[in-house]
Amino acid sequence: MGCSASVDVKKPENVKFQPETNKLETEKIIHDVKDLEVIYKQDSEKINQVKSFAVPEHENVNVDITNTAEQTNKINQDNGSNLPNLNNKHKDKQEKAPRGNLVKDENIDTLQPQGEEQIALDKALRELRQSLFTSGIVPTHDQTDFTLHSTIVGNSTITIDAGCFKAAVVDAGTGFCKAGLTGDDIPSVVIPTLVGRLRDNATSVETFIGKDAKLRGNSLKYSNPINRGIVENWDDMERVYDHILHMDLNLEPNEYGVVIPESPLSDRKRREKLTEMMFEKFDVKKLYLGSSPSLALHAFGHSTGLLVSLGHGVCHAVPVVQGNIIEHAVRTTKIGNKDVIDKLQRIMTTKLSSIDEDIARAMVEKTNYVCKDYDETKRDEKLCEQKSYTLPNGKSVNLRNERYECPEIFFKPQMIPGCTESSLSDICLSSLHSIEDQQSISALRQNIILTGGSSLLPGIGERLRMELNKNENANDRANVLLLPKRQYAEWRGASTLVSMNSSKHRWVSRELYDEHGETIIHRKYV
Template identity: 30%
Template sequence: MNTPIICDYGSAFSKVGFAGTDQPRSIFPTILGKFRYDYPKVGLDKEDCFIGREAQDKRSQLSLQSPISRGVIVNWDDMEKLWHYAFYTQLHVAPEKHPLMLTESPTISMEDKEKVSQILFETFNVPALNLSNQGVLSLFASGYTSGTIIESGEGMTYFVPIIEGCPLHLSTLKTDVAGQDLTLYLLKLLSKGRNVLVGTVDQECIRQMKEKCCYVALNFEKEKGNLDPCTKKFQLPDGEEITLGQERFFCPEALFQADLIEKNSLGIHMWAYKAISSCCPSLWKVLFSHILLSGGTGSCNGLQQRLQREMSELVSPTLVVKGFSIFKDVASSTEPILMQPDEVCCEKYLTGHIYSNIG
């Protein structure tokens, strides 16, 4: 059987590649773009749909949307186009010749699992399919089999306690405070600062600004009282520059104080504490001592140190809290690729033959 394909689709980015390799073969934005009704098409490409970076590059002409919103597939037709693009345009493979490992949301519904399986088996004719919990793969990629994964991406943040490779579903929690909320909050902060250049910047540019300039303050109140905040300049595509001051740490503070973005939610330290505390007390030691941050938002500078400090204040002195950040850069994240699925999960593949018999 040919080398398995591994696909990891998120609300912001998709990563695809082959099992056993060190890097994804391709990373591209999880977006599709269609021409706006009012945009003249004379002299432009005749394609009615653009995907990934091509859609991003043409965003001034297109209406962009992602088939995944808040960790849930919301447009199955577009998702099918995205799979087709990944197989044929990015990987240049025939999907019917390769087993497929697909990462799934830690809280995916059974209905969505069935729909994913149906499309991949019946439309793309994959010979075997493995739907794997993203949190488990992230943990394996870090070299652990037990611990707590905080998977914070563009649309959702998940808290997944895992013991010996098995996610504890009843203790898995989620919040919709995530990357896209921080991007909008940064835009709001810059607008409040009467930065005249903000009106000329699109949301993608603000997202890049957030990732390159923002950091989590170890002590928010102390940082806020600093009369001489550390500023950083960000160059816009047109060459103009925006200077960020307190916005740099106010933006990601919303992960700990959701009321800043007008959301009624716990801070991520409280969510993590709640998820672990709901597990059997005999598991607390390993779950608190191996807390791993993953995902694009989870890689924010300073988040690991702040999370460890906040959670250490919540637990008994006999428990040690240790936080780790798995990957620093979403553009080079290899968490699903570092897995060796043939060795670890081969028994979890559902073959097309079995699917046809139970389908």
């Protein structure tokens, strides 16, 4: 994930900084090195050099740790420095160094400044380090899982060995699991939350997970370990986590921390069960459980807002004020994208003999939308344009009313036979009306943030805004926000938040778990 940052460093006295030859950028500071601490060594020992950045002659210092040895040599040569050049052997070793690994080369020499110059540069480095820590760009050393070293080369260059913070983020939902490493902008793995077993072999213990299960089609009998946001089969859930960590992410959990966003429906018992599984079954190095709504808000830079999550099996309206969830005002309705897909499948059986769930999901994503006024759109067919969808077999099917009728269940759940659940707008209003503080209500109404896959449906934000404003005065209008990459909001929030210095105390380490057991998670959960 790219990030540009500048920190102000006061120019030390009595030091001759070399002229700036190239403005150094920080385009990749978070992508290449997520967590960074600079430790200045005052002795002249040889160091492990991977990357370097220069301190130019101006107060706003732009740091770039992606410079290669070749760039560093060019700077030194342009400035007439007496620094030794790196030969091709050393350059090749640097260029081939994998991200997150340390490269040791005892043949690299460095020069140490002496006397007043050394003291002044030491002071400048301390100020730079403090500025980076204060700005939140990098964490302090006790939060990281690697060791860094640095020194001053000549008059201007700080040389760094950088490793990567090791943590996996796994967001398990009713329909899909999203996984990847901290620091990434979006998950690298998205698989169905699905376990398959051989249909014709009742004695077989072999299971297939996610996409592997889907590929085997009707030869398997499927089960979903999570139903409407709640884990119901922990044995299968363990299989899903095992597949993601070992197969999809190719990790050894005992070398990594694991971050898991938790559903608002999760309770103390389920958190303890998950904590026990992670340490006893997977032997994780450390664990971080966080509330999905808080993490989602963090992904968008908000601390206050009504987080409306539209998931595969359930929708939540969660009010968060200054980072704190107002527990008594959390509202849930057990409708979701799964119901939209099921309804489309039922409707399409009149046009097709049968329709696969995955095809129906693709149809919803490509053709469905939420209309502004359902009754008016139903009366006037001209308001809904017919759209054609091409099936995998090459045949085409036309959709018109189906395009808006299926997503309408978010606002009219009674369209589902036997359903008594509340609508999306009802849970939002109920949540807001249960809060007494008027100032908090006003702040929440101005920041109604939609997340989840179904939030990508065209028109859903505008329709929710209209429903919420029907009976409200002009001074209390709702503002619905549709922000980028909202389908990954919980995952992205977890990916960035846990890398910050402010969240380090929320981790449960192996030592803490061994001392206190699974109940320690309640002291850390937020």
